[in-house]
Amino acid sequence: MRIFQNSGLYPAYRHRLEALRKHQRGYAEWMSAFLADRYGTAHYLQPVLQGAANAFFTNGDDESAQRLWAKEQGLPNGQSLEAILLAQIEHHRTEIFYNLDPMRYGSDFVRKLPGSVRLSFAWRAAPSPGADFSAYDLVLCNFPSILKSYADRGWRARYFSPAHDPAMDRFAMQSERPVDVVFVGGYSRHHSRRAALLEAVADLAGDFELRFHLDNSRMTRLAESPLGLLLPVKQHRRPRSIQSLALDPVFGLDLYAALGSAKIVLNGAIDMAGNDRGNMRCFEALGCGALMLSDAGNYPKGMCDGESMVTYSSPAEAVRHIRALLGDPLRLKRIADSGHHMVATAYSKAEQWKAFVQLAAAA
Structure with a gap:
């Protein structure tokens, strides 16, 4: 063949x-x-x-x-x-x-x-x-x-x-995870649910180590430029709380390193995804050994709330889960390890x- x-x-x-x-x-x-x-x-x-x-x-x-x-x-x-x-x-x-x-x-x-x-x-x-x-x-x-x-x-x-990419396993084995919550993904006006989620989680910055690796749309970059401040494009600007946490997007092995440094990887489907879930970030987050906190929906077999991952139904619930999980490191690690084992074997x-x-x- x-x-x-x-x-x-x-x-x-x-x-x-x-x-x-x-x-x-x-x-x-x-x-x-x-x-x-x-x-x-x-x-x-x-x-x-x-x-x-x-x-x-x-x-x-x-x-x-x-x-x-x-x-x-x-x-x-x-x-x-x-x-x-x-x-x-x-x-x-x-x-x-x-x-x-x-x-x-x-x-x-x-x-x-x-x-x-x-x-x-x-x-x-x-x-x-x-x-x-x-x-x-x-x-x-x-x-x-x-x-x-x-x-x-x-x-x-x-x-x-x-x-599952077997190259992720060395990142999954990292015992030190200095970042509490990481998010990696795109940001534009088409991501309204994602923007609400990130804004709610950003309020935790005073208590936890957060990192948002954002790939911004051209309109977002323009809206936040000196020229954009003079144009009627306010709706494309990110809230200041998100801007203060925003880092450059990461890809390839740098993406694996970012996920492998985090205790929790925050995931959220884009607005056009309907109720189906299972984007590539699910496989990457679980594969790199982090606990995946993702929005509720229909996930592939083995991605189960409370067992191999945790789901939220609203930004407020995501914030509550983050506080609870980081306050219970044994439960966090148990779910993260279960998620990694599941994806590395079943997928x-x-x-x-x-x-x-x-x-x-x-x-």
Whole structure:
């Protein structure tokens, strides 16, 4: 089974990636540096992470790396990123194409795949108005309501889950966790529930060590700039209590280090997520050995309130849980350890790969 996995880069991560591969030479070294940083690894299949000869991985929107590959292969200059990705798939003699970036490479792209490809899978775990995934053999995610929306459109959709990255285990074993509560995520006017949560938790700053690693929207950055103070964009500014705690966003191994330094990782679904839960941060928080405090909803199997994690129904309840948990370190550690054991076993890379192989056999 020859697997080709394509992904995409979050804009704020690109600067870090450029620094990581500054002294690397060649496409293979560039991709090795990327994979070693563990960015997005919850979604990468076991053969990719093991460097298996039958597996190929790329980020199809990484123009620098893609053009470097094209140059090494002797492709003519000026090829589009789509043409380069198709050339990679043909060169690899791919049998199963698994795409984590179907909004960029949708059905039109799938219809151009070379003849060696017998199955095409897409991962998409967010509402996708206007998207066309009909040419894919399967559309995968771990949000049941989104899978139903795909099935209602006539697409073949199946449940598939992110997995635990074994590289997290060394962070989970850290006995010293100097940060009481950490939050890592985006912040914009589209995150109204998240903003209310962070504002409530920020009031604990006088009693506990809090760290908010926020990736702000362009409008938020503008609203908080000197120019923005003169413009009618007040609604995009963060409250001062949040601004005072805000740190730069973290990615890759820096993200693991931030989660591994915390006793509690605060998580919250974005407003468009409905009642389904199970975003990648769940797997990262539990995987790095912190107690995950997250909003109530329908979680994947094994993520149970009071056993492997703790849920809240309101910002005020989240604050009460934080005070209670930090006041009972034995209970906090018991739940955190249970969460780590659960995700490392039930959602291991081996289990993820086994599920993928089963999907491919049944497709």
